[in-house]
Amino acid sequence: xxxxxxxxxxxxxxxxxxxxxxxxxxxxxxxxxxxxxxxxxxxxxxxxxxxxxxxxxxxxxxxxxxxxxxxxxxxxxxxxxxxxxxxxxxxxxxxxxxxxxxxxxxxxxxxxxxxxxx
Amino acid sequence: xxxxxxxxxxxxxxxxxxxxxxxxxxxxxxxxxxxxxxxxxxxxxxxxxxxxxxxxxxxxxxxxxxxxxxxxxxxxxxxxxxxxxxxxxxxxxxxxxxxxxxxxxxxxxxxxxxxxxxxxxxxxxxxxxxxxxxxxxxxxxxxxxxxxxxxxxxxxxxxxxxxxxxxxxxxxxxxxxxxxxxxxxxxxxxxxxxxxxxxxxxxxxxxxxxxxxxxxxxxxxxxxxxxxxxxxxxxxxxxxxxxxxxxxxxxxxxxxxxxxxxxxxxxxxxxxxxxxxxxxxxxxxxxxxxxxxxxxxxxxxxxxxxxxxxxxxxxxxxxxxxxxxxxxxxxxxxxxxxxxxxxxxxxxxxxxxxxxxxxxxxxxxxxxxxxxxxxxxxxxxxxxxxxxxxxxxxxxxxxxxxxxxxxxxxxxxxxxxxxxxxxxxxxxxxxxxxxxxxxxxxxxxxxxxxxxxxxxxxxxxxxxxxxxxxxxxxxxxxxxxxxxxxxxxxxxxxxxxxxxxxxxxxxxxxxxxxxxxxxxxxxxxxxxxxxxxxxxxxxxxxxxxxxxxxxxxxxxxxxxxxxxxxxxxxxxxxxxxxxxxxxxxxxxxxxxxxxxxxxxxxxxxxxxxxxxxxxxxxxxxxxxxxxxxxxxxxxxxxxxxxxxxxxxxxxxxxxxxxxxxxxxxxxxxxxxxxxxxxxxxxxxxxxxxxxxxxxxxxxxxxxxxxxxxxxxxxxxxxxxxxxxxxxxxxxxxxxxxxxxxxxxxxxxxxxxxxxxxxxxxxxxxxxxxxxxxxxxxxxxxxxxxxxxxxxxxxxxxxxxxxxxxxxxxxxxxxxxxxxxxxxxxxxxxxxxxxxxxxxxxxxxxxxxxxxxxxx
Numbered sequence: 001x002x003x004x005x006x007x008x009x010x011x012x013x014x015x016x017x018x019x020x021x022x023x024x025x026x027x028x029x030x031x032x033x034x035x036x037x038x039x040x041x042x043x044x045x046x047x048x049x050x051x052x053x054x055x056x057x058x059x060x061x062x063x064x065x066x067x068x069x070x071x072x073x074x075x076x077x078x079x080x081x082x083x084x085x086x087x088x089x090x091x092x093x094x095x096x097x098x099x100x101x102x103x104x105x106x107x108x109x110x111x112x113x114x115x116x117x118x
Numbered sequence: 119x120x121x122x123x124x125x126x127x128x129x130x131x132x133x134x135x136x137x138x139x140x141x142x143x144x145x146x147x148x149x150x151x152x153x154x155x156x157x158x159x160x161x162x163x164x165x166x167x168x169x170x171x172x173x174x175x176x177x178x179x180x181x182x183x184x185x186x187x188x189x190x191x192x193x194x195x196x197x198x199x200x201x202x203x204x205x206x207x208x209x210x211x212x213x214x215x216x217x218x219x220x221x222x223x224x225x226x227x228x229x230x231x232x233x234x235x236x237x238x239x240x241x242x243x244x245x246x247x248x249x250x251x252x253x254x255x256x257x258x259x260x261x262x263x264x265x266x267x268x269x270x271x272x273x274x275x276x277x278x279x280x281x282x283x284x285x286x287x288x289x290x291x292x293x294x295x296x297x298x299x300x301x302x303x304x305x306x307x308x309x310x311x312x313x314x315x316x317x318x319x320x321x322x323x324x325x326x327x328x329x330x331x332x333x334x335x336x337x338x339x340x341x342x343x344x345x346x347x348x349x350x351x352x353x354x355x356x357x358x359x360x361x362x363x364x365x366x367x368x369x370x371x372x373x374x375x376x377x378x379x380x381x382x383x384x385x386x387x388x389x390x391x392x393x394x395x396x397x398x399x400x401x402x403x404x405x406x407x408x409x410x411x412x413x414x415x416x417x418x419x420x421x422x423x424x425x426x427x428x429x430x431x432x433x434x435x436x437x438x439x440x441x442x443x444x445x446x447x448x449x450x451x452x453x454x455x456x457x458x459x460x461x462x463x464x465x466x467x468x469x470x471x472x473x474x475x476x477x478x479x480x481x482x483x484x485x486x487x488x489x490x491x492x493x494x495x496x497x498x499x500x501x502x503x504x505x506x507x508x509x510x511x512x513x514x515x516x517x518x519x520x521x522x523x524x525x526x527x528x529x530x531x532x533x534x535x536x537x538x539x540x541x542x543x544x545x546x547x548x549x550x551x552x553x554x555x556x557x558x559x560x561x562x563x564x565x566x567x568x569x570x571x572x573x574x575x576x577x578x579x580x581x582x583x584x585x586x587x588x589x590x591x592x593x594x595x596x597x598x599x600x601x602x603x604x605x606x607x608x609x610x611x612x613x614x615x616x617x618x619x620x621x622x623x624x625x626x627x628x629x630x631x632x633x634x635x636x637x638x639x640x641x642x643x644x645x646x647x648x649x650x651x652x653x654x655x656x657x658x659x660x661x662x663x664x665x666x667x668x669x670x671x672x673x674x675x676x677x678x679x680x681x682x683x684x685x686x687x688x689x690x691x692x693x694x695x696x697x698x699x700x701x702x703x704x705x706x707x708x709x710x711x712x713x714x715x716x717x718x719x720x721x722x723x724x725x726x727x728x729x730x731x732x733x734x735x736x737x738x739x740x741x742x743x744x745x746x747x748x749x750x751x752x753x754x755x756x757x758x759x760x761x762x763x764x765x766x767x768x769x770x771x772x773x774x775x776x777x778x779x780x781x782x783x784x785x786x787x788x789x790x791x792x793x794x795x796x797x798x799x800x801x802x803x804x805x806x807x808x809x810x811x812x813x814x815x816x817x818x819x820x821x822x823x824x825x826x827x828x829x830x831x832x833x834x835x836x837x838x839x840x841x842x843x844x845x846x847x848x849x850x851x852x853x854x855x856x857x858x859x860x861x862x863x864x865x866x867x868x869x870x871x872x873x874x875x876x877x878x879x880x881x882x883x884x885x886x887x888x889x890x891x892x893x894x895x896x897x898x899x900x901x902x903x904x905x906x907x908x909x910x911x912x913x914x915x916x917x918x919x920x921x922x923x924x925x926x927x928x929x930x931x932x933x934x935x936x937x938x939x940x941x942x943x944x945x946x947x948x949x950x951x952x953x954x955x956x957x958x959x960x961x962x963x964x965x966x967x968x969x970x971x972x973x
Contacts, residue, residue, distance in 0.1 A: 014843075017837065018835060021837065034780060037781065068861065078803070086901045089908050
């Protein structure tokens with residue numbers, strides 16, 4: 001299963017990066033979301049998958065799945081949420097102000113405000 | 119912290135509190151603080167001199183970076199003491215002089231004296247350091263303070279030009295010096311100068327010996343303005359005159375000489391050292407003296423004269439390096455060259471200091487330093503005239519002044535190599551007396567012109583008004599003292615010879631003291647009709663002739679156009695490199711962050727890929743993986759399909775829902791991968807995110823569809839796929855290696871024992887890694903504050919352009935050309951900044967279009 005997940009990690013990374021390199025602000029935000037998912041899967045895979053039960057002590061189990069990556073990922077999910085929300089509102093406001101979410105137009109738009117129309 | 123350390127660092131401390139002192143006593147001229155403190159330092163150093171003269175140097179060490187062998191070691195021997203006395207003594211006089219010279223009303227006086235004090239501290243540190251790296255640090259600090267002081271009148275374009283020039287040249291030399299020091303360390307394993315001396319002969323046969331020597335000489339030659347690195351010194355004359363007198367004639371430019379003298383025990387005896395130092399000095403001596411004659415600016419004459427005199431001392435240092443190769447009587451003859459070098463160094467500081475101060479006074483009184491406009495000032499400024507006569511006579515090498523003695527010793531020393539019998543000097547050695555004589559003639563000429571054109575002859579019409587008179591006491595006293603000193607040094611040379619010069623020469627040539635001898639410097643005013651005296655008489659005769667007919671020679675002096683000078687070469691090459699750098703930089707710094715991300719990713723691919731394929735112990739494991747159930751296949755494939763579909767959809771809501779699908783499928787994966795907490799959190803977060811996204815579209819219906827789906831771009835695609843493959847490989851490689859014991863077992867064991875929690879993940883988050891979680895909450899807090907501000911605070915349009923400065927990189931080629939023109943046409947960078955500032959203000963006046971509607 002690890003090999004399959006590793007390939008999925010690769011796919012998610014590729015799509016995420018491709019989205020980040022596009023012009024559209026919203027796609028960039030989506031790209032960061034996909035990247036985060038990729039990193040989460042990568043962390044889980046690195047610790048080997050399904051090595052035991054869920055890391056809860058009161059179930060009478062002896063073998064557990066590695067709890068450390070899970071803790072790291074939990075932190076990451078929450079932070080990613082904060083950042084996604086921030087980016088989203090940022091692009092929302094940028095659109096409201098400048099009428100576009102295209103990165104290239106954003107630049108030329110703001111230079112037009114300076115009187116450098118190019 | 120020893121007294122010596124305090125002495126060295128005190129100017130820095132004083133510089134730090136000087137602005138506060140200014141607040142407490144606003145009417146006190148800061149010059150007094152500097153003057154009084156350097157006088158105290160001077161007195162303290164005098165107190166050490168008896169000890170030094172007795173032959174017991176002071177060594178104080180303070181551990182700094184012991185692991186790298188760097189300690190803040192100070193070592194006061196004869197050579198250091200001579201320089202330290204020069205630094206503090208001249209510092210006192212220059213500070214007093216500057217009280218009259220610098221206008222007290224100027225706000226920037228703090229800056230001036232802070233720089234001056236830092237310079238003094240750095241210079242003291244330089245000559246006292248026994249560690250090569252601390253020496254280097256102080257060396258660079260003197261360059262920096264020199265830069266700041268030359269550019270003191272920063273509104274003047276020539277000042278900025280001169281400051282930058284001096285900084286570039288001395289800093290380049292400084293880098294050479296550092297490399298040389300590091301090579302010395304590689305050879306000997308120590309940064310301590312004292313230990314380097316003891317390393318002795320094995321160093322000389324090391325293959326790095328010559329490179330180290332050349333690099334160190336490069337540093338010394340740039341600092342001491344030796345040909346062809348002298349070009350910064352004339353432009354440094356834009357500094358206020360006290361600075362020129364202090365840094366650019368008495369102390370900083372002598373740092374190179376100090377270094378050559380200090381390094382002599384290591385390098386002396388090598389033929390390369392002898393030839394470079396002595397010939398380099400000789401050429402500089404000739405070039406400087408000839409060029410000085412054609413200058414029309416008083417300070418220009420003095421600048422080239424300084425270059426020339428520094429060359430003279432450098433040449434003497436080179437000659438004295440033969441000492442170690444000689445025996446008995448001969449050896450003392452060459453040691454005399456060292457004595458002459460240091461004695462002339464002292465003389466030069468004295469007479470050049472006084473002449474610089476006089477030039478400053480003349481400038482102050484008449485408003486010009488151009489000798490073509492000056493003349494006949496002797497009637498109105500008798501005191502200044504007398505002082506400058508003393509200084510100029512000493513500079514020209516006439517009795518009974520100090521300069522005469524050291525010039526005589528110099529002429530004696532240059533005759534000596536004729537029968538040295540080493541380095542084939544019997545053939546080429548004849549150059550020395552000839553060039554030295556010619557240079558002395560020109561020295562005589564410019565000294566004579568300096569006084570004659572300024573003070574003698576008819577007074578020009580513009581200078582007829584009655585306001586011109588001798589300067590006030592504070593400005594007259596320091597040069598007068600120096601003028602008297604020039605006379606005293608000539609009449610009673612033994613005053614300085616035994617207490618200052620002899621210990622310094624001994625420090626420079628430990629080989630003399632090693633054999634138990636003591637140097638007895640025999641400097642006499644009258645020493646019979648020696649060849650040197652005949653040469654001096656010839657100099658006076660030829661010099662007088664040339665001076666009287668000087669006007670006829672103007673054509674000859676100005677024969678070479680300045681375009682082909684070394685300075686012209688410096689301008690052209692600097693210009694060329696600036697253009698080149700600009701072009702190269704604008705090739706890749708195009709201002710688009712997406713390009714930069716591509717560079718970062720490309721670099722990551724290179725480095726990680728390289729490591730991955732070059733590490734022998736990374737293996738890809740086969741087998742022993744977890745089982746995969748059919749429904750898990752389904753989820754994973756769905757995950758990949760949803761992700762892959764995102765770039766292909768035109769509609770934004772669909773893209774968002776697809777991303778949401780990936781998130782929800784991740785939730786399911788977490789469930790199957792035994793991570794219930796993750797699944798719960800992901801579920802909540804994903805639901806909120808998707809809602810938020812869609813809410814966004816509810817308010818902005820126009821945003822729903824794009825004009826087109828993501829346009830296919832091959833470079834982006836390649837980068838993305840490459841990163842994806844690399845990450846897969848990394849994941850597989852990690853699975854195959856297991857170099858460390860996992861730390862997770864600790865958490866499993868201790869979760870209930872130490873923290874009393876049964877949900878291990880939760881225990882890790884709130885107990886073991888509690889701080890992480892706290893910071894995570896902080897990130898959320900910051901993000902929410904940011905969001906709140908973006909939504910609630912409607913600033914006026916002023917903030918639209920604040921990021922624009924970053925985009926200056928994209929200005930078109932003609933903009934750049936204009937900028938360069940403004941830099942080289944000497945409108946200076948300020949013009950650009952002003953323009954920019956204006957644009958920014960103009961922009962804040964006109965509201966951006968979105969801002970008003972939303973408010």
